[in-house]
Amino acid sequence: MGFPGTWMTESESMVYRVVPKCACSTIGQIMYYSDHGRFFDGDIHDAQEGLHKWGIEASQGPITANVEAHRSFAFTCVRNPYTRILSSFFDKICGIQRNGRRYRGNLVPLLVQKYGIEVGSPEDGFEFDQIKSFRRFLLFARDTIRWKKPMAADIHWSAMSGHISTFIANGGRYDAIFWTERFNEGMQGVLDRVETPVPVSLDDIPRFNESEGHGPKRAHPVEAYFDDLSMHLVYEIYKRDFQLFRYDFENPANKLPTGEIDLDEVHVKLAG
Template identity: 25%
Template sequence: MPWLEKSLARRLADGEVSARELTKEGRSPSSSIATVGNDPEHDAEGQPADEDRDILFIHVPRCGGTSLTKLFKVPQKAAEYRGLYHKVGLKYFFYRYGLLEKANFPFFTIENFIVCCSLGISTAIWYSGLIKPITPLCTPAQEANGFACPPSLLTIVMYACAILMFCSSTFFFTAPISGRIDFVRRLYAIFVGQILCNLTEAEKWLTGVSRRGYVVHFTLNKVIKYGFLRKSDLDNIESFSVVRNPYSRMVSIYMYNRFGPLESFEHFVESWYKKWKAYKKTGDTEEWNVYCHVLPMYEFTHEKQRQLIDCVVKQENLRGIVNGTLNECFHKDESAPIPPIVLQALRDMPHSNRRKRAKPWQDYYNRRTARLVYEMYKEDFTIFKYDAHIPGRPELDEALASTYFDADTDYLGEQAPQTEAEKEARQAPSLVAHPPAPHSLASHDSYNSETSVDVSI
């Protein structure tokens, strides 16, 4: 992103700051990332001792992360060494972060309280006539003749600002609008990044906040691309991510990004599939062009099908990890024990962000939506070894078993149809022949949150 500050790695390379100066600031020149505390102690081989090794957490959207930001006090540390302007901006950022986890279009907010106060004050000014002598929009003669004067200029400005604030905070700058509508997302990026001079940006928020917890909402490839890390730095850092069942993740994505409770899951998945096709056509992962929630999970953890993250943990295993009954993750795409420092972080993670849902995620699916989600995130099923079948929904297995699927015609088969007649004969009305399970996706449930530890941006 063009408005980001130079990373510490580039500052070091450009000679703008010395390693000694970074050490005085409590930052680690070896990892090229801001740290808090002294430099880590090293073992006999020159590597950092495990208890002091840096942690890099690559935050896969809708897979868990907000609990870790609380554990490592990200909101407080992100604002360290920042001026008052950016401290206020970051405070507001994390405030909005919490709001959008509770509602798609937050109504009961501080912004709307200010809107109500502004409307009340401007209306009082209008009817009291206190400001008319200052900014009159009609002549004294008109007033004397009983002419109904319009509100004063100040009143009009206050009304306009109140309406703009209400629309912006309640609708425009929310996940459903700014995430799903590219134009709004780009407008938001320009407004906050360039017009407001990076109001909510902090190098520490983007690149890490302490030796014990880096929280980054970038793919690992972008962390390296933008110079926040070098590939060689990964040798001295314990990196990890949390992933989850792609079907469950899609329901979480839906709850976070839907246009309110009246948008059905099926309609959402259809529109999401179009966004995924645009991403798949170009392979571009830049936020300017593709919303990060659209990306498959492996984009955050892998490079050309090779795992870069040291430790990938399944969200479904977190309960067992916390209870001490499980201790495994993916390391180089093979099962391995979780590194001690990562294991401790996961066990210390607060679970205050649990969210409730009206029905199990399995009940959101019918044959078409199940197949669309499988098509979008097929690589995630393979790489992270998730079963492509949905538990408790055997009637969906036929739609998931076929090796060929045409989303435009619902055609299922072992290969692409050879003729139009074959295509018509084998077109799959069966995709919608079976009714959904109870609590069907057609029912417009009210907004309810997930029961998983999955709260994320």
């Protein structure tokens, strides 16, 4: 199994387990900058050099050796499940991707046909009933996660605990898990505990939101998208994420965590 989704600086100053839709573009660019003194020109997910990634075959040996010996500071970042699934919907389902096409080719036509979802288009200014379509998308996301139908769950809406658990189950251990909602505080905590070839000043780092501008803007506050049934579905899908990462299930309007993450609890509960 190894360590899928794991990135490591070439200097081996730090190891990061990517969780999609949780500031991963910004974190990857910070890691790249901390080794090279410049940002990767393009989406960091496309980088094939300058950063060890599990998806690059030549990187698997160095990552495995490092993680199994716990030679470097290892961390990941999480996000409120309500805002994360909303972001996935607007980016991956409604948005036009970097290649100018819809995400995963036939996915959106499938959703239109089977779930009655509307997504709008650049031609009509993405005019559609966002709340109704999002709630139908939630049914689809639940179906993919619970029953792997009509397809297996996508990494952008599968549970964060699932991503994070592979690192633990295969012998890794996290030194820190921080929240996207308190990004500067969390990322600074990582930088304070590692030595990088190039110093990083977080105040000077732009935010790399690669999904921005490709689709419709969210027209309503977060809580407007979640009625009682939607909240029930979200809890069914992300119960463990709410519990382990201390997010407020009862109030979709509260994106901030309600307590500290217990790293020991995370390792015990996600080890199996």
